[in-house]
Amino acid sequence: MVLMNFSTKQNFQILAGVAFVIIMALGNYGGDFNANFSDSHSTTIAKVLPANGFQSRIYFGDAVMKLAQNGAIDKEKFLELYQERDGLPQEFSDLLFKPSPKPILLTKDNANYYLNFLWALGLSNYMSVNSESPVNGEHLMNLASTGGWTLGKAENGGEYFNKFKIVPLTREQEQLVKKIAENTFRPCCDNSTFFQDCNHGSALLGLLQLGAAQGLTEAELYREALAFNSFWFPDSYIQTALLFKAVKNIDWENIDPKTVMGKEYSSGSGWYENVNKEVTRLGLIPKVDEGGGSCGV
Numbered sequence: 611m612v613l614m615n616f617s618t619k620q621n622f623q624i625l626a627g628v629a630f631v632i633i634m635a636l637g638n639y640g641g642d643f644n645a646n647f648s649d650s651h652s653t654t655i656a657k658v659l660p661a662n663g664f665q666s667r668i669y670f671g672d673a674v675m676k677l678a679q680n681g682a683i684d685k686e687k688f689l690e691l692y693q694e695r696d697g698l699p700q701e702f703s704d705l706l707f708k709p710s711p712k713p714i715l716l717t718k719d720n721a722n723y724y725l726n727f728l729w730a731l732g733l734s735n736y737m738s739v740n741s742e743s744p745v746n747g748e749h750l751m752n753l754a755s756t757g758g759w760t761l762g763k764a765e766n767g768g769e770y771f772n773k774f775k776i777v778p779l780t781r782e783q784e785q786l787v788k789k790i791a792e793n794t795f796r797p798c799c800d801n802s803t804f805f806q807d808c809n810h811g812s813a814l815l816g817l818l819q820l821g822a823a824q825g826l827t828e829a830e831l832y833r834e835a836l837a838f839n840s841f842w843f844p845d846s847y848i849q850t851a852l853l854f855k856a857v858k859n860i861d862w863e864n865i866d867p868k869t870v871m872g873k874e875y876s877s878g879s880g881w882y883e884n885v886n887k888e889v890t891r892l893g894l895i896p897k898v899d900e901g902g903g904s905c906g907v
Contacts, residue, residue, distance in 0.1 A: 654851045657861070664717075670727070683727075755809055789828075793873075795871065
């Protein structure tokens with residue numbers, strides 16, 4: 611993804627033409643049609659974006675503090691950015707100055723904070739396998755993930771690519787991260803997490819690095835990846851959840867994260883063809899916008 615003015619926010623839509631299919635799949639055979647559909651839609655949103663958040667097993671430890679110590683995060687710039695946005699909550703500003711063993715509780719309100727912390731980590735944390743990264747070439751300094759990272763000491767975040775051993779990984783852990791990164795995608799483009807050309811790619815790579823270093827299994831890492839992507843791209847994954855329930859009769863909690871995070875359902879073109887286009891064909895109409903992130907700070 612080439613830098614500048616690229617927004618990933620998409621208009622949220624719900625299934626109307628297939629409302630009956632959804633209701634039948636949910637077992638709502640009687641009662642008021644509109645009420646039942648509204649209930650099923652609300653239930654789906656609540657599963658994708660739990661009101662109490664997603665309790666991750668991953669924690670930062672001293673990673674954010676080390677990013678600040680090495681200049682990949684400029685504490686003054688970071689705090690100033692959020693001062694303009696009503697301030698950075700204390701628990702997040704504390705990460706810049708001291709370790710935290712507390713597992714991440716991801717919510718709609720804090721997803722952006724974690725996105726930026728993880729962006730810096732995925733961009734700058736050293737892995738030997740990053741020598742094979744598609745961003746490691748002549749366009750390195752001109753990507754949304756590099757040129758767009760303006761919260762470090764350097765003018766261009768590309769200066770920090772693969773530079774610091776913030777989260778040390780064994781060879782086996784690196785291979786696990788690379789394997790999952792190459793098979794997970796994001797709805798803002800067609801590139802895998804390993805091709806971290808935007809902030810979401812860098813952030814998810816950073817998350818996988820933390821999780822692998824902390825001993826999470828492959829299945830657990832895919833579950834974490836799907837949860838974080840869902841909070842960063844809520845519109846996209848709410849539609850995906852509705853489609854899986856309506857067409858495949860699979861509830862969100864029973865979906866295979868590896869399948870959903872693959873190219874077929876999570877890349878930009880894959881999501882459009884297999885989710886958005888499909889539910890549109892079935893009678894999709896615009897509804898509520900649940901928000902979403904952009905590819906900038």
